[in-house]
Amino acid sequence: MSALFLLQQCLIGLTNGGLIALVALGYTMVYGVLRFINFAHGDLIMLGACAALGLVAPLGLAATGGPPSLATWLGIVAMVLLCGLFCGGLNVAVDRFVYRPLREAPALAPLVSAIGVSFIFMxxxxxxxxxxxxxxxxxxxxxxxxxxxxxxxxxxxxxxxVVAMPLIVGTMLLMRTTRLGKAVRAVAQDRTAAALMGIDVDRMVATTFFLAGFLGGAASVIAGLYTNTISYQMGFQNGLYAMTAAVLGGLGSIRGAVAGGFVVGLVRALSTAYAGERWTGAIVFAVLIVVLAFRPEGLLGHRVKEKV
Amino acid sequence: MAAAWKWISQRWEVVALALLAVAPLFVPALGGALGGQVTTLFIYCILALGLNVMVGYTGLLHLGIAAFFGIGAYVVAILTVPLFPFQIGWLAAAAVSIAVTAGVGFALGGPVLKLRGDALAIVTLAFGEVVKVTLRNLEQVTGGMKGLNPVPPPGAGVTVAGTDLGLAFAVDPRWFYYLALAALAGVVWAMRRLENSRLGRAWAAVREDEPAAAALGISATQVKLSAFAMSAAVAALAGCLYAATLSTTADPNAYDFNRSILVLCAVILGGLGSIPGTLLGVAILVGFDTVLIPAADSLIQQLSGAADRSSLLSLASWRLAIFGLALVLVMRYRPAGLIPSRRLAAEWGRGGR
Incomplete structure (x- = not known):
């Protein structure tokens, strides 16, 4: 019983972790290229969930008790794509009009602007x-x-x-193996040097915002279908766990965000099971503080070359 | 005339203090609900000045100041409420509370100082959540969602010239007004002194260039830790006043992330590292919520007629967006704030803007 119970909690942690990792990727990628934590990301996902709710009926989806049919799966794929495009596009627009004018501003400026954008989204x-x-x-x-x-x-x-894993693996491959990924990594390492090598920095930053937003849009669909409730305040909680995961794994590191996502998912599931749900938040953040006290760069943060 | 204006603008603190000190004698409303609101405004000003030590002077982004505000309020409550056997006087309790909270700031600062700016911000945010959850769940100590009450008024049991001071506080809210004003004046004075002290200059040096400061023999660790502790102590003072004014700690949600962000926005909007800027920022944000929005909404309602009660037509329902837009615009056009600190504006002016 006890071993089975533990296994069950680990499975819950794995699913939670997949969702958290998707969101954490969005934080870490934007941090990689622009060195600021995009506080509006959680609320972007909230808007994605609102869009997903609006798409349920037009896509012919409905609540069922039985196993999902092929049409349902196709509908979900369409929903993921549409919400991904929506969030990605929105993210690019925000970058264009809010963050791009602040490229040379003091470090605090984009972060505070992101807090402002998060209020507007909410x-x-x-x-x-x-x-x-x-x-x-x-x-x-x-x-x-x-x-x-x-x-x-x-x-x-x-x-x-099924939704999270291909996207996570795809993002990692995209960043590691393709020309586009290489260009984004170059921008992350040194914006000026990348520009001198003929890389269009603004376009790469926009691409990063689009990818981050797309993953966030997919996460918003999962969040809606999995928890079956959404609210205009859901962004903060979702964002907080994902931010924790990104920092825990090492800000700017793609692998770190994925690893951090699964660690946070597991810690969350286990503390909910063994210490009670009301302590979950405190335990997750205490783990973060303790880990950072010993490894300030995060779990996988030392691999500077892997930074995006 | 010009000379007089110059004299006033150089000593704006003294002039403002004098005006605020005599105000209750001429504005009777300050003895009622308005007085309570202004007292709360003073308390937020103290809290913001505490945060300013971290974010403005030392350049460390702190997203959990409300946690220290909360710890300050709860320690004072634990030491004074009838539920617990301590029941020491408010002043002594406040002193203990400030010391304890500074210690907590010190303890949090120690392990996380090595973090880069953004990771530090997330850790302070996480710490704020830990404190909120703990306050909510440790029901035997903190009263859970009910909070701790009644916190007796300051001076309860002390009799001066035949009047019980505690009773005086309970009867006339202007006592709280003056208490908060005196505390605020003390904090402003202390901050002025700190800015130009050895420690204050060390804070600025670490903010502007940590390696250079270290090369000059400044211990960045000690300097940052002292900023953590000082920030926590001032926030705790605000918490002590808050609990006394409300005569309860309120529920733990009063010390959540939103409160931290509100205070942070006030400091940034007004001007990081600038005392008049910080005070103005608080006045604008609190004024926006408690004065401007209700006034504008009653105006809109008059114009649109009582029949149309669509919530989209009220300013209150767009409060967050207005607030967010203001932050975005200030960062775009006046990143150093409305009343910038000369030193910080000069520093940022170098870096391209």
Missing amino acids: NIGLAWIGPADRGFPQVVPAASLLPGNGVQFGWKDLLVL
């Missing part, structure tokens, strides 16, 4: 879906895929992994 969300929590239709059932009463692994958990 207000848009408030006007969009109202002040109360909104239910998100249970398009994918929670029912377990595994037989028996031992370990539970539901359709929803499968959904998280």
